[in-house]
Amino acid sequence: MNLQKSELIKWVDNRIGNLSDWHQLIFNHGETAWREYRSSAWYVERLRDEGFNVEQGSGGMPTAFCAEWNNGSGPTIAGYAEYDAVPGNCQAADTIQRPRDGLSPHAGGHTDPHSALGISSLGGFLGAKAVMEKYGIEGRLKFFGEPAEKVRGSKPIHAAKGYYDDLDAAISFHPFYMLPLCNTTRWDTHCGAAYAMIYSFECNSPQTWQGQTGATDSPIVAAHASARAPGANDALVQMYQTSKALKEHMVAAGCGWSMNECILTAGQATADNLPAQIAQIQYILRVPTIEMAQRITGVLDNNAAAAATISHCSWHRDWVSKSRHGLANHSLAQLTYDNLQFVGAPIFNQGKAREIAREIQRNLGLEPMDNPFLAVTEQLISPQAAEIELRKQLPEWQQHFTSDDYTEYCWHAPTVRLYIARPTLAAANAGYRYPDWVMNALGGIRETIEPMIACAAKTIGCTIIDLLIEKDMLAKAKREFEERTGGGVNGSQWQAPLCDYEAPINFRWPEYVTTERGHDWWIPRNDSRST
Template sequence: MIKLSKNDVLDWVDQHQQQLSDWHQVIFDYAETAWREYRSCAWYVERLRAEGFEVEEGSGGMPTAFCAVWRNGDGPVIGSYAEYDAVPGNCQAADTKQRPRDGLSEHAGGHTDPHSALGISALGGLLAAKAVMQQQNIPGTLKFFGEPAEKVRGSKPIHAAKGYYDDLDAAISFHPFYMFPLCNTTRWDTHCGAAYSAIYTFECTDPENWLSQHGEADSPIAASHASARAPGANDALIQMYTSSKMLRESMVSAGTGWSMNECILTAGQATADNLPAQVAQIQYMMRVPTIEMAETVMQVLDKNAAAAAGISHCSWRRDWVCKSRPGLANHTLADLTYRNLELVGPPKFNQGEAVNKAREIQRNLGIPDMEKPFMDACETLISPQDAERELRKQLPEWQKNFTSDDYTEYCWHAPTVRLYIARPTLNAPKNGSKYPAWVMNALGGIRETIDPMINCASKTIGMTIVDLLTQSDLLQQAQQEFQQRTGGIGGDNWIAPLCDYEAPHGFRWPEYVHTVRGDEWWIPESPGK
């Protein structure tokens, strides 16, 4: 029965290849950025309802999130999810030359990882498993989440804290490969680390009280434009920015594999050049191996914010964007999923029209045609254990987690596997030059180059779901391992959700806006436009 179930998963994905490809093109073209994925979310909600799922929109208080449930009698609850947020400034058409998608600025959002294919791959596996469950009357529940704003680690800490993962028996997390050796494999021991992100807001609400008035006597009117002006919010932001850059080495120990990035969300008001800026906002995100390191960094940032506000006559506050936990291994699920990947086989890119598309990109960049334009590693499996050994060569022995992604939130509520399938990646030119970023973005949208990954991932995910529903011993083994590693939910080694904040969707995140000029990206396409 199990073998037949798996063959039926393969058949379903093969029969729906064109449909999955078409769906992916829709999400790729929407390419909406964090917390603003309205059309992408609406598409998933409509699609899942058409497939018979009960869908809660706006789950966890997030307008672009959802929770979809399909039940087929009493049985295990298996979870998975879609991501669909894109990245500002990466608007690339699914084309072999550099150009933004039709009617958009190059500064608009674009899929880089690509999350468009991540979500459709997970959906394909889910629907394939659902079809088999119906055909063979396999009991169980499928729970599928819409997870917005992953690029800022947005939704999963909130879903976790609000109890949405509490009833899961197992979870499957998929991501297109993004770094070697994590290509066509599953994570073994070294899962992603913690991530904290916060927005610091500076406000200058009483600039008239910046200095005493004893120097105003020579002014013809009180508080004239000739008076000394308060530094204001922009100055506070710049002080925060420079202080945090200078003090990086004082935040955590060197060589710990951490990073911190910042993004200016709002900077003053462009309405008068002689008034201090009233409000300015800067966002920080740090990716660290441990929660303790994240807390240490935040202490330094808070001190920097207080100092910057103090010298620029501003108040300040900190609002959380995310607090996500480091990941937790589950060898049982990692092994099971990888064995299914072995049955499916790696995606194949160096064949058919995909090769022609790759060579066309290379010719447009002045690179001679390659016999095999795609990297061999993209068509090769690597076992979780071998990938782990290669990864550990780059890390100190004490470090248990590396890089960050908020799939880790699932790990603390149910046994969770992290699956990687190769995205199309070109061989480097022989002259040692590097491809511009648009190439990877384009390859993630061109049907012929991205569809092999979607096909492979959907099959692997679907087969793994069927295994978990039909092989109770495997699911029990995965849950026993989860129990051993954590002590159970609430146990001695369990990490509770860190999220103690509401969804930060109300900030000035980049988005499309509607004006009398029509729909447009909030960053102008050209000066004055």
């Protein structure tokens, strides 16, 4: 089997230039949740060119896809690409802070970076496909396009619509984002549940707002001299402030959880004496348990009702995501980590990557370091050791921490969560923090991100080969899955999909637009603005 793995590693080494080129395309698209049109189209075309059958728009999501490739009978191994960027993080792949050409800093940009996540996973699957063809290894590869991960968007929908029902194993990869989960796999403490929703407030009957003396003589309801109805903006502000004020009363203290919000629509611009007709705010809850998510949602519903009532509005809630907590699989986690050991950790402190990092430090007014990249990014840590370190941050009862919707795969097949180091600079001195643009830039610069892409692709590909050749390894992982779920899918301990909604694509999600002014972010550049 080492022959096949060595062949896969050789394939990645020979194709790293292609993988890096492809990554540059996705990084520079910088498309955000539910609006990843060019990124998704690129993957669909690439996979078709590689011989995959591709369903575009899978699950009713225009920027999702489901690609399949068969090489005779055998297990079905799944993986996926994510490609959504983050609004307000438009950073060029450069050693100075600047947006990508022709855009403002408010445009979308890759932070994690999902651009490299997807290409790394694709590289592993294409490498495995090449080895399967050369050595006659039977099996089926299923590769998904998973949009809108930043709002936990596609995976709950794919799961609920049955796309994961035929999987034998799944491999989830993410660039590392927190220690100690760096060059390792998750062991026991997987990500928790997440609920995301949009609250909409509408003022549809402003004329029924309480009248005032003298106002009835005006032919225009809410004329300039009249006291108009409060309207949707007022409701949104009340919702925002009330939910902030009551946050400490939603969940008992002593566990790691978060609630974040984002205003999608506010009133529509007007200087007239008219009430705002519509305002929308999105919340996302990252919590250890589904029960906590339900409890917080109940509080938010009450807040929305109160805010609407005092602002003369109606309200309703639309789901963006209801994702389950994760499920461990030690067998697959250990197998994948063994392959990471076989491949070796990525190396950043050498060659042009090192010089680029030193240039960034110099541009920030720092003394360039001999080894500018964080030492742990070039070291492995076993999943068991990482688990011990992670548990030091958490109360004993808390079984899940942070949130990512890879957890949806966990309930349909044995699933591993793999973390490979991304380029991260070492602190120049105690307490120093680099500005956010630095990591965003390092994730886009070819020479600094390539070591991660290569390491992840090799590890993923080797794990696929193991699962297809070593039948006992896959059987062991599947037995553990059945034990943890109390009998597999629909077992006594199995958690069914929570998604009972369609893809929330028809909202004012941030996006790029093309007008007579050209192609731009939906918040246009304002080059003439004085500083």
